[in-house]
Amino acid sequence: MTTAPVSSMPLWHGFLSPVLTVLSDGSVWKKRELQEAVFDHLGLTAEQRAEVLPSGQRRADNRIGWALSGLNRAELVSKPARAIFTITEAGRAIHASHPDGLDEKTLKSLPAYQDYVPAKTDTAAAIDADDPAATSAPLEQIEAGVTRLHADVAAELLKRLRDQHxxxxxxxxxxxxxxxxxxxxxxxxxxxxxxxxxxxxxxxxxxxxxxxxxxxxxxxxxxxxxxxxxxxxxxxxxxxxxxxxxxxxxxxxxxxxxxxxxxxxxxxxxxxxxxxxxxxxxxxYGVGVQRRKVFTVVEVDEDYFE
The missing domain is CATH 3.40.1350.10 (Trna Endonuclease; Chain: A, domain 1)
Structure with a gap:
């Protein structure tokens, strides 16, 4: 694995259309196989696929994960089972109507996506947690990233609850x-x-x-x-x-x-x-969710140096 500077791979929304392209064959795809097919479609190099975030997750996996989450929320793809994906009729239609690529603005304007759009604080809305150009203080970026993740999880929880009996x-x-x-x-x-x-x-x-x-x-x-x-x-x-x-x-x-x-x-x-x-x-209170990663933030102990 490598922690080299971020390459020129697309940000998460750059994976939207490639995912739909791969799924357009009508097959039911397992997540890992779908990821690799999308990476192949984008022509990601071995080095790009090996890039990791500080958390240890592959950067490409993180970005396609956000794309799949957004597409699922917009009901452009469906998950008939855990870690299984297929394209929906709405997904085929939107893919066909956007031959130059589906962007984040269009995705988030779709009615199905709007049904579950999470509320964001001003700080969280202003920072893309996966954007290396973010200029806020590091601690603000961490807190905004956590807020963004929780907001997306909250939206997904409501979607799941509405889908259940x-x-x-x-x-x-x-x-x-x-x-x-x-x-x-x-x-x-x-x-x-x-x-x-x-x-x-x-x-x-x-x-x-x-x-x-x-x-x-x-x-x-x-x-x-x-x-x-x-x-x-x-x-x-x-x-x-x-x-x-x-x-x-x-x-x-x-x-x-x-x-x-x-x-x-x-x-x-x-x-x-x-x-x-x-x-x-x-x-x-940890109902319907599981803890994925715990980060420790440190600062200099002033008492130690006195």
């Missing part, structure tokens, strides 16, 4: 609450969704002895399918039906202002968690 979401939100410390001494949480659930999908202990309980409602909604006030009113009615005074309503979409105002105006304590916050909590 509603039962999966119900269990996932209980897993998050348990990871946050709810569930009592025995971490008791039970999914009670399904027919006859009375408008409540789960219940979880709030205190160690189980003297107080929190009831949960989870709604797997698509982006743009906003939860309005009547849904919250129904949930409050369900809480009253089981003699509960507090609950958590979680959705993979968002809440209307009327729903938010209603939840804040009633005596029953109801916490509303939208898709963005749910994904952030999953990342923070």
């Amino acid at each position: 509603p039962d999966f979401l119900e269990q996932s939100v209980l897993d998050v609450l348990v990871a946050m410390g709810y569930g009592g001494a025995e971490q008791q949480a039970a999914r009670i969704g399904g027919s006859g659930d009375g408008g409540v999908d789960g219940v979880i202990d709030q205190d160690p002895l189980g003297l107080d309980r929190i009831y949960v409602q989870a709604k797997r909604y698509a982006q743009g399918n906003t939860v309005h006030r009547p849904a919250i009113q129904e949930f409050v009615g369900a809480l009253h039906g089981v003699g509960a005074s507090r609950g958590v309503f979680i959705t993979t979409s968002s809440f209307s202002q009327g729903a938010l105002d209603y939840a804040n105006s009633i005596g029953t304590r109801v916490i509303l968690i939208d898709g963005s916050r749910l994904a952030s909590l999953m990342i923070k």
